Amino acid sequence: MALQNSLRNPPLSAKIGMAVLLFFIICAVFAPVIAPYGEAESVGKTWIGPSGEFWLGTDNIGRDMLSRIIYGARMTLGVAAACTLLSFLIGVTMGLLAAVAGKTVDQVLSRFIDLMLSIPILVFALMILSMLGSSLLTLIITIGVLDSFRVFRLARSIAVNIVVTEFVEVARLRGEGLWWIMRREVLPNALPPMIAEFGLRFCFNFLFVAGLSFLGLGIQPPFADWGGMVRENGRSIAFGIPAPLWPALAIALTTISVNMIVDWILSINARPSGASAEM
Amino acid sequence: MLRLIITRVFLGCLTLFAVTLLIFVATEILPGDVASAVLGQGATPDTLAAFRIELGLDRPAYVRYLEWLTNAMQGDLGVAMTNKRDVIETLTPRLSNTLFLAGYAAAIAVPLAIILGVVSAINEGKWIDRAANVLTLGAISVPEFFIAYILILVFATNLGWFPSLSTVYADMGFWEKIYVVALPAITLTMLVMAHMLRMTRASVLAIMSQPYIEMAFLKGLPRRRVILRHALPNAAAPIISVVALNLAYLIVGVVVIEVVFVYPGVGQYMVDGVSKRDLPVIQACALVFGGAFVLLNTVADVLAILVNPRLRHPR
Numbered sequence: 001m002a003l004q005n006s007l008r009n010p011p012l013s014a015k016i017g018m019a020v021l022l023f024f025i026i027c028a029v030f031a032p033v034i035a036p037y038g039e040a041e042s043v044g045k046t047w048i049g050p051s052g053e054f055w056l057g058t059d060n061i062g063r064d065m066l067s068r069i070i071y072g073a074r075m076t077l078g079v080a081a082a083c084t085l086l087s088f089l090i091g092v093t094m095g096l097l098a099a100v101a102g103k104t105v106d107q108v109l110s111r112f113i114d115l116m117l118s119i120p121i122l123v124f125a126l127m128i129l130s131m132l133g134s135s136l137l138t139l140i141i142t143i144g145v146l147d148s149f150r151v152f153r154l155a156r157s158i159a160v161n162i163v164v165t166e167f168v169e170v171a172r173l174r175g176e177g178l179w180w181i182m183r184r185e186v187l188p189n190a191l192p193p194m195i196a197e198f199g200l201r202f203c204f205n206f207l208f209v210a211g212l213s214f215l216g217l218g219i220q221p222p223f224a225d226w227g228g229m230v231r232e233n234g235r236s237i238a239f240g241i242p243a244p245l246w247p248a249l250a251i252a253l254t255t256i257s258v259n260m261i262v263d264w265i266l267s268i269n270a271r272p273s274g275a276s277a278e279m
Numbered sequence: 280m281l282r283l284i285i286t287r288v289f290l291g292c293l294t295l296f297a298v299t300l301l302i303f304v305a306t307e308i309l310p311g312d313v314a315s316a317v318l319g320q321g322a323t324p325d326t327l328a329a330f331r332i333e334l335g336l337d338r339p340a341y342v343r344y345l346e347w348l349t350n351a352m353q354g355d356l357g358v359a360m361t362n363k364r365d366v367i368e369t370l371t372p373r374l375s376n377t378l379f380l381a382g383y384a385a386a387i388a389v390p391l392a393i394i395l396g397v398v399s400a401i402n403e404g405k406w407i408d409r410a411a412n413v414l415t416l417g418a419i420s421v422p423e424f425f426i427a428y429i430l431i432l433v434f435a436t437n438l439g440w441f442p443s444l445s446t447v448y449a450d451m452g453f454w455e456k457i458y459v460v461a462l463p464a465i466t467l468t469m470l471v472m473a474h475m476l477r478m479t480r481a482s483v484l485a486i487m488s489q490p491y492i493e494m495a496f497l498k499g500l501p502r503r504r505v506i507l508r509h510a511l512p513n514a515a516a517p518i519i520s521v522v523a524l525n526l527a528y529l530i531v532g533v534v535v536i537e538v539v540f541v542y543p544g545v546g547q548y549m550v551d552g553v554s555k556r557d558l559p560v561i562q563a564c565a566l567v568f569g570g571a572f573v574l575l576n577t578v579a580d581v582l583a584i585l586v587n588p589r590l591r592h593p594r
Contacts (some may be wrong), residue, residue: 018557051372115301118294118298118301119298119569119572119578120569122531122534123531123564123565124305126308126549126561126565127565129510130552130556131306131556142306207422211535214538215538215550215553216550230424237431237432237436237443238436238443240436244424244428248425249355249425251421251425252421253418254423255421256420259416
């Protein structure tokens with residue numbers, strides 16, 4: 001009951017986090033309705049300061065900054081969410097497989113993942129994207145696969161503890177297949193502790209995509225995306241115009257909100273029925 | 280203990296070898312063919328074939344790999360495709376620039392993070408700990424260019440204390456360099472320090488839940504003394520690995536910062552190489568970053584073995 005209670009009454013920080021995130025999601029979904037101007041519509045001069053007409057000013061080629069940020073929510077949030085989903089799909093499947101399928105498979109998979117993690121993820125992604133080009137699909141698959149190596153480790157370590165329990169043993173003795181055990185016995189028990197991790201991986205991927213776009217190697221124009229907008233407007237800062245700060249702020253707000261929600265979820269998980277929050 | 284260290288170093292060398300293999304596979308064997316990647320969509324089959332022969336792509340992959348590896352070990356990283364310059368000649372000054380920036384940031388971040396991390400652990404739950412928690416969480420959550428641009432706006436554009444672009448030349452004096460590179464170094468410091476501080480605090484607190492610490496408290500020792508004399512020596516190993524791990528992160532975090540401040544380092548070289556699809560440049564930079572990453576991780580493990588009191592005396 002304590003769990004239900006804390007689920008119903010999230011702390012203030014988590015409420016704020018959810019509100020901000022919801023706001024950006026609404027922006028993304030209803031962008032054409034909300035945005036005062038079009039995504040690629042040139043409406044004025046370059047880098048006009050904030051005014052009643054253009055709330056956040058205009059960008060490097062005279063497009064409305066606010067509208068670009070609202071439209072940009074689509075790509076920026078969408079790509080990060082797609083990467084994280086893909087990464088969990090691959091990572092959890094491989095992690096459970098390593099835990100359930102026995103020593104040899106586990107060794108082969110684990111050593112392979114160790115090897116893949118021996119190169120920094122940014123360097124790895126740069127190499128692959130330079131060879132395959134940064135189309136949207138390539139971007140999502142590359143980041144999803146690279147991130148799945150990290151998900152694999154967590155999924156495996158959680159699943160290893162589940163595999164030794166009696167109910168898995170019983171399922172094995174019943175003669176259930178590998179796939180069935182993974183899906184019906186291990187997965188439902190492995191998922192709850194991974195919810196918080198999903199939020200954290202989303203934050204990481206979100207920042208990572210934004211970083212790649214900032215380097216000019218992520219989401220490509222004509223789509224508006226926050227990282228790319230920081231890049232396009234970067235030079236204005238030397239003239240004292242805060243144009244790149246708006247999309248950067250949107251990125252920062254999103255990650256901070258998700259982190260606040262994750263903190264709340266972690267505090268629920270770490271608190272076994274009614275124990276104090278200081279555990 | 281010596282055996283442990285030798286094993287770890289050997290494992291490090293093995294990983295380094297695997298990294299070279301991985302770099303080669305990622306850049307040359309993946310479905311995206313180098314020749315068509317460089318020449319683009321408009322290339323005719325004839326030019327493609329000629330370019331493949333020029334690159335030596337008509338030979339089997341393992342021959343090319345061995346050749347690349349032996350050349351790289353002799354300091355020959357090939358010639359950049361775009362400007363035909365020797366890669367190693369461009370890379371060396373840039374590497375020293377990057378190491379300068381990373382070392383600068385590390386020199387500020389490491390002592391500060393460890394001291395503040397221990398202070399937070401001592402004052403767990405008090406305002407200083409909470410403030411550190413909120414600030415570091417903020418620094419971790421925001422993208423690196425956000426911090427960088429705010430620093431530029433405040434300290435370069437508005438106050439005019441520092442230049443907004445960190446252009447350095449080979450004949451610049453040391454202190455002048457320190458001054459010009461201040462803003463990127465501070466940005467990096469904030470990023471790395473946040474991780475390091477949190478992990479230092481966590482590893483000190485993890486030690487604090489051990490029975491012998493409880494014993495020390497029960498003896499009536501003050502909290503400060505328990506932490507400094509009883510917990511810290513045992514927290515040294517995790518703290519050292521935390522530091523090395525974050526230095527490895529620093530090496531990569533440098534890429535975005537270099538681009539923001541137009542700093543002539545390896546990171547910017549790699550990003551340039553990637554946008555121009557300059558294969559030898561990408562491979563060389565990946566080798567540098569990958570090598571540094573493996574090296575720091577190995578050093579972390581070796582140091583952790585060295586400072587572990589339980590491994591100091593052979594059984």
